Amino acid sequence: MSQQTASVPIPTAQELVTARQRPRRFNLESIPAMALLVLFTIYFLVPYFWLIVSSTKNAGDLFGTFGFWFAPNFNLFSNLQQLFTYQDGVFVRWLLNTLLYAGVGAAVGTWLSSMAGYALAKYVFRGRDLLFSLVLGALLIPTTALALPLYLMFSAVGLTNTYWAVLLPSLVSPFGVYLSRIFAAAGVPDELLEAARVDGANEFRTYTIALHLMIPALVTIFLFQFVTIWNNYFLPLVMLSDEKLFPVTVGLETWNVTTAGSSKFLYGLIITGALISTIPLLAGCVVLQRFWRGGLGAGSVKG
Amino acid sequence: MALESVTSLSPSVGKSPRFWRPRKLTPYLFFLPFGLVFLLFFIVPIFYAIYESLFRSQRSGLGLGAPTVNFNGLSNYLQVIHDPDFFAGVGRVLLFGIVQVPIMLGLALLLALLLDSTVVRFKPFFRLAFFIPYAIPGIIAALLWDYLYDPGLSPIVKGVSALGLGTPDFLGANAVLWSIANIVTWAWTGYNMLIIFAALQAIPTELYESARLDGASGWRIAWYIKIPLVAPALILTCIFSIIGTLQLFNEPQVLSVISNNISTSYTPNQYAYYTAFGNNNYYYGATIAVVLALVTCVLSFGFLRVTRRQAGV
Numbered sequence: 089m090s091q092q093t094a095s096v097p098i099p100t101a102q103e104l105v106t107a108r109q110r111p112r113r114f115n116l117e118s119i120p121a122m123a124l125l126v127l128f129t130i131y132f133l134v135p136y137f138w139l140i141v142s143s144t145k146n147a148g149d150l151f152g153t154f155g156f157w158f159a160p161n162f163n164l165f166s167n168l169q170q171l172f173t174y175q176d177g178v179f180v181r182w183l184l185n186t187l188l189y190a191g192v193g194a195a196v197g198t199w200l201s202s203m204a205g206y207a208l209a210k211y212v213f214r215g216r217d218l219l220f221s222l223v224l225g226a227l228l229i230p231t232t233a234l235a236l237p238l239y240l241m242f243s244a245v246g247l248t249n250t251y252w253a254v255l256l257p258s259l260v261s262p263f264g265v266y267l268s269r270i271f272a273a274a275g276v277p278d279e280l281l282e283a284a285r286v287d288g289a290n291e292f293r294t295y296t297i298a299l300h301l302m303i304p305a306l307v308t309i310f311l312f313q314f315v316t317i318w319n320n321y322f323l324p325l326v327m328l329s330d331e332k333l334f335p336v337t338v339g340l341e342t343w344n345v346t347t348a349g350s351s352k353f354l355y356g357l358i359i360t361g362a363l364i365s366t367i368p369l370l371a372g373c374v375v376l377q378r379f380w381r382g383g384l385g386a387g388s389v390k391g
Numbered sequence: 392m393a394l395e396s397v398t399s400l401s402p403s404v405g406k407s408p409r410f411w412r413p414r415k416l417t418p419y420l421f422f423l424p425f426g427l428v429f430l431l432f433f434i435v436p437i438f439y440a441i442y443e444s445l446f447r448s449q450r451s452g453l454g455l456g457a458p459t460v461n462f463n464g465l466s467n468y469l470q471v472i473h474d475p476d477f478f479a480g481v482g483r484v485l486l487f488g489i490v491q492v493p494i495m496l497g498l499a500l501l502l503a504l505l506l507d508s509t510v511v512r513f514k515p516f517f518r519l520a521f522f523i524p525y526a527i528p529g530i531i532a533a534l535l536w537d538y539l540y541d542p543g544l545s546p547i548v549k550g551v552s553a554l555g556l557g558t559p560d561f562l563g564a565n566a567v568l569w570s571i572a573n574i575v576t577w578a579w580t581g582y583n584m585l586i587i588f589a590a591l592q593a594i595p596t597e598l599y600e601s602a603r604l605d606g607a608s609g610w611r612i613a614w615y616i617k618i619p620l621v622a623p624a625l626i627l628t629c630i631f632s633i634i635g636t637l638q639l640f641n642e643p644q645v646l647s648v649i650s651n652n653i654s655t656s657y658t659p660n661q662y663a664y665y666t667a668f669g670n671n672n673y674y675y676g677a678t679i680a681v682v683l684a685l686v687t688c689v690l691s692f693g694f695l696r697v698t699r700r701q702a703g704v
Contacts, residue, residue: 117609118510125505128498129520132581135535136523138546142538155546204425211418219422226433228630228691230638232660233684236667236676237440238432257432265425291417319528321641322660326668337530344534345648359538362531369526374519 136366143167143360147353167360179361181332182339186318186365188251189335193258194314198306201261201313205268206295206302210281220269226262235326242327253327254335258317264309271305272298311372318369336365437684443677444468460674467678476656477679481637481686483568484658488636491572496628498576499583500621504613506584507591518588521581532578533645540570541649562650571642579635583628590624591617626698630691637687640664659683 134156141158142150146166149159171179207213208220238257242248247256276298284294299306321337328334331342340361347354447463471477502521506514524532538544540561552558561570599607599616607615618625640660647653655669656662659679667676 118512121505121508121510122512125502125511125517128502129517132521132524132577135532135539135577136527138539139535151544155544155549200425200428203421207418207421211421213415213418216418219426222434223429226429228634228688229433229437230634230684230687232638232640233440233680233687234433234436236663236673236680237436237443239667240443240673240677241436241439256428259428260425260433262429262433295421315526319530321528321530322664326664337528340534341530341645344537344645355538355544358534362534365531366527369528370523373522373526 139359139363139366143356143363145356147356150356150359163356164360167356168364171357171360171364174357178331179336179339179357179364182334182336183364185251185333186335186337187368189254189258189320189324190314190317193255193317194310197259197261197264197313198310200259201264201309202268202272202299202302202306203295204265205270206272206276206298208265208269209272210276210278210298223262223265227266232322235323238323239326248327249329249333251333254320254324254333257323258313258320261309261313261316264313267309267312268302268305271302275305276301314372315369336361340365440677440681440684443674444681447674448672463674467675468682470675471678471682476662477659477682480656480659480662481683484637484639487568487572487639488633490569491575492629492632492636494572495576495580496583496625496632499580499628500587500618500625502580502584503587503591503621504617506588507617508609508613510609518585521584523581524578525582525585527578529578529641530645533574533642536570536574536577536642537645537649540646562646562652564652567646567650567652571639571646574642575635575639579632583632586628587621587624590621594620622698626695629698630694633691633694634687637683637690 138155141156144162144164144167145153145159146161146163149161149163153159204223208216208223234257239248242253247253280301281294281298284297289297318335319337320335321341324333324335324338325341328338331339334342340358343354343358343361347358444467445463445465446460447467448458448460502517505511506517511517527535539547542548542558542560545561548559548561560566594617598620599612602612602616638660639658643653643657643661647655647657655665660683663676663679663683666679667673
């Protein structure tokens, strides 16, 4: 991986222009291709469609009506109302917890990664290669393997079952350092940093100048880490026992285990809760889609 | 290298030598905050797990009183090596990976090539549609499919049996592994497709424009030009998939609620989890985690070595 160099993100505008220049004529060749794409679109979207449909049903209709279409009774709002008030509104708390873990964890984590990646890319210093190899090697270590020893360490200092237990390990993103090193090396010209220093900027000020050029990369790193923390299940499962601290993932799965098919009422809540929990990431992905693509290209192309 | 010129041009170097030279320390200071959390919450846990794996907890004959913790040397490792539950779990996820990873990455590559080709329209729509599953948390995706497999709830099971085609059992002893494979494929194909697609987009079009003018078909261009150029992206996605497969936990964990065919040692990760937290045997649980991490590293690193040599990446 270390031999790969960054590709400069392709501007979407340029892509749009080429797309517009392309002749829009009927093409016989495109029929099988389009058919295949439509087929897989159905595969990818149907379960989500089922989730949307099911969140509008009451418990009786959920089991009694055809799953892939709406029931005559539209119950989305009463489902939402029940979801947000069940057990004193614990679901709202789970949402806020998830937002806290993912938001703070990704923001601080991205900042740490940007500094580390910048140092690795723009300075020559003793131990640099070793540090970078460590970061690269960490990409191959499954983070679930760390959850168990982390639990034992945290319980030794009394930090299990606190916000810190999930937040602190979430700050570490070797992938973020790897990406920000690539972006700093490719996107921040040395001449600019030299010019800043000649103008009398200190090293930290120079770094903040570089940071401005790294913003698209930082958005990517932030989103990556945000999604990873938002989706994390194993670490909070291991660390937390107080349901007031749960993120949405652990909370909903706890409901699923307690109902285990016995309470039809909870099914409706889990389904509605699942739908709600997907909205923030979906919205984020749609809004920031072009940043995503730019960032993902880095490091995956032979330079 | 350009980097050296930066340091030599720096204003502080020309001044009189001081005992404390800030320029030398700067990169370390920048690395320090990350380095600190990396050390505390990444490196130390690895060594702590290894340390823990050398002990075992023993209760006195009747199981009364506090258990004593004894140094156990490498006995836990010997026990793991001879543990049929552990091997059954590893074998299961390896079988899973050998079938599921090629299907998923093949599909991701195919979809990425289609989206990169000139014959397809509505590209932004498809790209978004394929990416939606990735934006759904893994545990939520597992719950979603859990309900689509559950005979009491599933429109798929009901629909198939209404057509008189029998009742499909997604949760049977043999079927459930592939039901899990379907969840993983559904959840991760779009993500892998996006990585490959981004790599395809980064290929300069001049590289295959001349081939196209010479009359090469889209498939030949894909096979001889595009796929070799995105090999690094494929290797990257493959390594992430190998790691993910060996760590399989969420999906079997969720399905175990409605299926009797998923034991607490179904995957190695579940085995480590239940050993540590179900049986309170942290030491053996830590040993399983260490061995699993080792197996993962050996496989992913081995894969990297082999493919690098082959592809000259």
